[in-house]
Amino acid sequence: MNKQMTHSIDESVKVPLNKVMLQDCLEGMRALPDNSFDVAIADPPYNVSKGGNWSWDSSKDLPGFGGSWNKVMAEWDNMPLAQYLDFSMAWLAEVKRLIKPTGSIWVHGTYHNIGITNVAMQLLEVEIINEVIWYKRNSFPNLSGRRLTASHESVLWAHTGTAKSRKYHFNYEDTKELEFAGDLMKAAGKQMRTVWDVPNNKAKSELAHGKHPTQKPLRLSKRLLTVSAPPDAKILVPFAGAGTECVAAKEMGFDFLGFETDAEFVALSQRRLDAVEPSLNV
Template sequence: MNDFKHNRVDLSCQDTLSGMKNLPDNFFDVAIADPPYGVSTASTWQIDQGHGLNGFGGAWKLATHSWDKLSGLENFEFTMCWLAELKRLVKPTGSIWLHSTYHNSGIINVACQILGLEIINEVVWYKRNAFPNLSCRRLTASHETILWVHTGGTHRQYYFNYEEVKAAVFENDNFKESGKQLRTVWDIPNNKDKTELKFGKHPTQKPLRLTERMLLISAKQDGRLFVPFMGQAQKLSRACVMV
């Protein structure tokens, strides 16, 4: 296992379930999970290392890796396990953000309901520059689903930075008007600048602006963030804790 500490960031390369089991209850204020989508269909397909990844929208098969090859039931069981751990780790005053596509969004939604994680909002991340559909047999997938959930049950103690979010202006987001409430459709092109790619590329890397928006909504100053699935194109990725 490789551990890495830098300033206020701890990076740990291990199986996320084993890693989470060693962390104490109510340790985090916010968690952002980008789990395997269960999209892989081809066993030998590997991402072309020369792929630029800009505008990497609906080309799901490019994300084919062994860690993603889960049957529906395996995916459900795995999802129940890591979500139950997240429920234990995130404070009732905190938030959990869950990325998904149509391949696994149903599984995650059902798992949240079974575990008593209340869904605050279902956000549609609209990717106006989504990759065209290469098979020409489907519509171009141009969005992903993000669930914003909390662990506090009926008490609803989760932090929401309402006023600042309402006042915010997000450059290039055609749906957000300054001074108006933020809607559940976020217009954020799926591209990354050079600084975001300087530590390597991953087919499902999210633009920083997406994460910044989640933190603006739900994170308090000096809170603790947990990211259980950080990109590595092999079986195990890195889990990251930021304080």
């Protein structure tokens, strides 16, 4: 595994806000000063583009993993395992540096990558607060009948403070009082649990400007911010995709910065952002 590089940063650099940069997030984040953001929502490549055939080193084909996860089939989503661990360590180290000790880091994943993210966080001494299970009750059935129908993803919630000094912002009272349309597991007045029933279907407006193969539902991103964003938060989105997390931030009145390497998706994010009417609507 590569040692994390140390590099000097010009602390006077002005952090660009409210845009999605067409840039590799590693390169982009490395140029920014420490503690620039309050919350990061990272939806990284899950490393599942194996076409039903995979091996740990990508040098030979083996049956495995499978299931209906082959939605992406993109180069950015197919790394040898050791490279994926290095990649996860590298971007998480930058996210750790950029998020304030009072802030939060959320990382999406499935069983393919979430264990690696968990290990990377522990190696980087980023404490995991909770693992949230996003229950997708309307998930697509397993047509082969050889596996259980995959109907959840994980989201790790972590903070950058020390175990002795946990200062992360948690909107506990809000989360307790709220109920969420369609979530049969959360009633107003009850503590929010770690299993969230969030339908994966998207509103027409979420798909009106184009599609992304792994686009998250807006209501999920908004819930992550509802839990963890302080007033006037700045939100970091390393893997913007179709811009869902950026749109959620803008709709909730927060500043944000996204990175995305595919120009088509940067343009899609921008179209969605241009259509946002800011309002506090969770």
